[in-house]
Amino acid sequence: MSSAAAPEFKPFNLALIQLGQVGADKTANLKHACEMILKAASGNGGTKPKPDLVVLPECFNSPYGHTHFPVYAETIGYKPGESYSVEASPSESVKSLSAVAKEAGVWLLGGSIPERDETDKKLYNTSTVYSPAGNLVAIHRKVHLFDIDIPGKITFKESETLTGGTAINYFDTEFARIGLGICYDVRFPELAMINARKGCQVLIYPGAFNLTTGPLHWELLQRARAIDQQVYFSMCSPARDLSAGYHAWGHSMVVDPMGKVIAETEHEEDIVYAHIDPKTFHDARAGIPVTTQRRFDVYPDVSEGIAVGK
Numbered sequence: 349m350s351s352a353a354a355p356e357f358k359p360f361n362l363a364l365i366q367l368g369q370v371g372a373d374k375t376a377n378l379k380h381a382c383e384m385i386l387k388a389a390s391g392n393g394g395t396k397p398k399p400d401l402v403v404l405p406e407c408f409n410s411p412y413g414h415t416h417f418p419v420y421a422e423t424i425g426y427k428p429g430e431s432y433s434v435e436a437s438p439s440e441s442v443k444s445l446s447a448v449a450k451e452a453g454v455w456l457l458g459g460s461i462p463e464r465d466e467t468d469k470k471l472y473n474t475s476t477v478y479s480p481a482g483n484l485v486a487i488h489r490k491v492h493l494f495d496i497d498i499p500g501k502i503t504f505k506e507s508e509t510l511t512g513g514t515a516i517n518y519f520d521t522e523f524a525r526i527g528l529g530i531c532y533d534v535r536f537p538e539l540a541m542i543n544a545r546k547g548c549q550v551l552i553y554p555g556a557f558n559l560t561t562g563p564l565h566w567e568l569l570q571r572a573r574a575i576d577q578q579v580y581f582s583m584c585s586p587a588r589d590l591s592a593g594y595h596a597w598g599h600s601m602v603v604d605p606m607g608k609v610i611a612e613t614e615h616e617e618d619i620v621y622a623h624i625d626p627k628t629f630h631d632a633r634a635g636i637p638v639t640t641q642r643r644f645d646v647y648p649d650v651s652e653g654i655a656v657g658k
């Protein structure tokens with residue numbers, strides 16, 4: 349995490365892994381995720397450009413549901429601003445993701461996993477991010493917990509076992525500043541707004557919408573966040589598994605700063621590739637200059653005084 353000026357936005361290639369086969373066996377889930385990361389990083393065996401950044405979905409190492417979180421939770425022990433040793437990490441998932449990021453030579457946004465904090469004894473839904481050298485460089489704990497009740501359709505209560513994170517997070521690469529969020533976080537424009545104002549050119553949220561809200565809101569919310577912040581916006585979902593307790597919508601996608609969906613898949617396991625072009629970002633902001641037309645004399649700047657990553 350850096351509070352310095354954002355890196356110059358350069359073209360890069362992104363790959364989203366819409367991961368399937370997420371079952372009860374965590375070691376098998378991790379093994380499959382690592383195989384798919386290597387496949388994505390190879391550009392699908394050379395048919396696609398090698399990605400600079402690879403992304404996994406929300407809750408990729410365990411079944412999704414509040415009863416599973418305490419069973420699968422791992423201690424990570426990452427503290428922003430402090431050095432972190434992957435070798436000494438108590439987390440099997442951190443060790444595996446670090447090793448595969450290094451082997452593949454890519455930035456890796458490792459979806460999210462249930463995390464147990466040994467200090468406050470609480471559980472979080474946490475993303476971890478790795479550099480191509482395999483260093484753990486950032487985490488994001490889902491801020492807004494998925495507690496909804498649509499009678500006859502879907503009732504879900506993450507807060508039965510999870511606690512919401514208290515920080516807004518991004519990470520810097522040599523090609524962009526990337527803002528983080530997880531799934532339900534997309535419904536809260538303030539989070540995206542703050543990261544965009546802090547210089548993020550790209551926002552990526554691992555997510556797992558469902559068959560009720562997915563068809564209505566998954567694409568709409570991403571296009572809304574892309575347009576209102578004039579950033580690239582992307583969400584990476586698990587594949588749909590109708591034999592699992594939670595049925596994910598799938599449709600992992602990438603939206604450009606004009607709100608155009610530039611890459612998308614259906615609901616099976618797949619890898620979505622996208623080329624991220626800063627020209628679209630600069631053209632959107634030059635042509636529709638809302639980023640310089642804000643009226644902070646009429647309403648407050650929500651990013652004012654927010655320390656990202658703290």
Ligand SMILES: O=C(O)CCC(=O)C(=O)O
Pocket residue numbers: 406493494530531532533535555556557558561562565
């Ligand atoms: O916001 C939604 O409709 C779905 C959110 C969700 O599935 C999640 O936060 O995990």
